Amino acid sequence: MKKNFKRVLGLGFLGAAFLGLAACSSGGETTESSEEATVETTTLTVGASSTPHAEILEQIKDDLAEEGYALDIKVFDDYVLPNTALSDGDLDANFFQHAPYLENFNEEHGTELVSAGGIHFEPLGIYPGQSTSLDEIPDGGKVSIPNDATNGARALLLLEAAGVIGLNDGADITTTPSDIAANPKNLEIVELDASQIARAVQDVDVAVINANYALEAGFDVEEDSLETEDKDSEAAQTYANIVAVRAGEEDSEATKALIAALQSNKVRDYINDTYNGAVIPVF
Missing domain, CATH: 3.40.190.10 (Periplasmic binding protein-like II)
Structure with missing residues (x-):
């Protein structure tokens, strides 16, 4: 009777030990899985x-x-x-x-x-509005440019490079319409928010438009622009x-x-x- 009791007791301890090991093993896997699942972005x-x-x-x-x-x-x-x-x-x-x-x-x-x-x-590009070419811009025509300081100056430099206007010597990214030295066609420079220029292109003869807004308006930069900044220029x-x-x-x-x-x-x-x-x- 005592032998049987010891045997049962021994088996009980072994069972408990195996359960303990199993519990430890299961806990480790859960922890690892939990760590993988809780990796936060x-x-x-x-x-x-x-x-x-x-x-x-x-x-x-x-x-x-x-x-x-x-x-x-x-x-x-x-x-x-x-x-x-x-x-x-x-x-x-x-x-x-x-x-x-x-x-x-x-x-x-x-x-x-x-x-x-x-x-x-x-x-930056010059795009047609009421005029389909730079030569067609009439005397007193309207040209829209961005009204922020840097893009506005950039637009004026592009207009000068295209032969539309002339600027004072030393014109740079601080240039404003007051720096226009030659305006043979007496053009009116219309300053607008850059995001509005493409939407109002029909109200002017030509418009100087940032490429992102030109794309949004459906212009093809290579096909539709009358003049653009050179990709290899300092401006790039x-x-x-x-x-x-x-x-x-x-x-x-x-x-x-x-x-x-x-x-x-x-x-x-x-x-x-x-x-x-x-x-x-x-x-």
Whole structure:
């Protein structure tokens, strides 16, 4: 009787031991599985104009997901709100502007935003409105240009290069309509918000339009423009579109991941295959 009792007791201890081991093994697997299941992604919120910036960002969503970032794209239709939203902390970065515009914005609004890297160049172009060529512009005709300081100056420089007007010596990215020295056709320079120019092209003889807004309006940059900035010009580097972030965050891991994804062969090929010269990679 005692032998049997000891045997049963022994088996009980062995059973308990096996159960304990099984419980430990099961717990380890659950912990490992749980750790894999609870790996969290970080949301990266980036403001952009719809074309081409948001379209380009869409191409890198999967690439950023592999790096642990969920890309949230916020589309804006003007050139002010993306910077104020970034400065206020509502965005982690934005992608719509060139460095001269950003520098001017910082000066005017007291913001501290910086470039994290250049992505592409969008040639500014002169597009037909009521006149189908530069020669057809009548005396007293109207020409619309962007009303922001840097793109406005850029437009005037392009009009001078096209022989439409002449500017004072030393004209640069600070040039304004008051610097027009020669205006043989007595043209009226109409300054409009950059986002509105393509929509109002029928109200002027010709319009100087940013490439992104020209694309949105259905213009073919290569076929429809009367004159454009040269892709190999100094403007291509000066006015390269950048990713902007708050000062001090240009070297963060999230920013580095975003720039690496945008400056990839995949994005270069997408830009070249999609925009037919309206958007030109600079990396």
